[in-house]
Amino acid sequence: MKHNNAEMHAVGAAHGELGDPRHWTAKRRDFLRILGYGAGAAALGPLVACGSSSAATTAESLREQLMKDEAFWTSVQNMFTLNPDKTFMNIGTAGSMPKLVLDVFDTENRKKAAESGNGYSNHLALRQAVAPGFGVDPEELAFSANTSSGMCHAILGLDWKAGDVVVTTNHEHGGGDTPLNIAKDRYGIEISRIAMPVGNNQTAATYVELFEQRIAQLKAAGKNVRAMMWSSPTYKTGTMLPIADLMGVVKKHGLISIVDGAHLPGMMAYNYADLGMDFMSGAGHKWQCGPGSTGILIIRNKVRASNPLPLPKWFPVHTSSYNAADRNTTAYDVAGSVTTCGSTHTPMFQALAQACQQWDSIGRKKIETYDLTLASYLKEKIAERWGVESLYSPKDDPKLLSALTSFNPFYKNNKDDIMDSAKSSSFVARMLSDYPQHFIIRNANFAVIGAPKDHYGVRVSTHLWHDANDVDKLVDAMWDLANKMK
Ligand SMILES: Cc1ncc(COP(=O)(O)O)c(C=O)c1O
Known part of the structure; x- marks a missing residue:
């Protein structure tokens, strides 16, 4: 594993340029820690004390909480190289690599070219560095190509039998x-x-x-319910299906659990060993802001109190490292087997590990709280202007919150325009073209119970490079545009 140590040296290799950390001023230390240097230094200041909405929550109180830490979040915003002429609010589709991540990617690419390096590795050292941020052991955290690839690993590796039933939803992504x-x-x-x-x-x-009822119906009909698969959150409405609660159903019925968590890494500070699902497939290139073609796949490889069910029978299907004899030992590096498939692009995973280190350094919970507070602020403002019924995303149960907000921007008299794909797409396009902030948002279509056609809800992502002013400007522009499109 010699080259794995070399990989780790690359993460934060630029430390040398900064001199001895003992000589940094407190301000410099704080700033550099935010940027990803000097992880493990003193704890950060108090968090924004929010993240959930309640009856007493008003847009004004959320705004105050967001602005409390304004200087801190401005320094975080400066980590990125985003085009200042646009406002990027579609992180649910694509994140953006911070400068330091780009530096590691560039340096390591050049080193690889200079030394004609290969990528034959299971990237254990990098997985060791990244896994604690997700609450799991390195042999449970694989690097995948993206969420879709992780879902293929998970689902196509199971020993399915004819007649096995998977209970899922009608708001899943094609990736799953x-x-x-x-x-x-x-x-x-x-x-x-x-x-x-x-x-x-x-x-x-x-x-x-909903899941209990469906499972009961299926069982009553003599079906063999074998697994549950769901998105947390869904990409369509941003509804965070509550993993811990659904794991209660999984355990009660002895099922295999597969979570499409495309949006979880970098948005939510979840501990996956505590949650105990069998598989969670997330993106590295969305909220975690790693390079494209990176993903994080968590594979349960230990029977813990959080999920006492036996491990499901599963085989790697995309690998060049497989030892059948190891399969049933707890030391089995199942994630190493998934990560290893011929020669991989090492700089890409070094850059992903750098992004993860920066998130750990800022504090994953702090980022989650900020992202959710921005989203709650947006939802409250939408509810104030358009009415709460225009929201597709729930806002009041803290367990259902994500940093994706989906709603119907059309005014009351023409709210059915949301079923008009072209009109909804035109709304999204005009938010980019007609306003000086050039907002990048998107829409997504989904079935609504009782509706004659799909709705094309407008979806906004709020992340660590935004602040309350961005939300204010977005809401004003959307209100103005809705008026023009009456
Ligand atoms: C819920 C969900 N699953 C899967 C995917 C596919 O993601 P990836 O490009 O990482 O494969 C997406 C992408 O937006 C998504 O939102």
């Missing part, structure tokens, strides 16, 4: 649905979809009930 459909055609599994509620009138208990 595609391997499910392959398993259906190849092994004869059945897919049972729950119709997703939308809007603020739902709680975590709604999801427990």
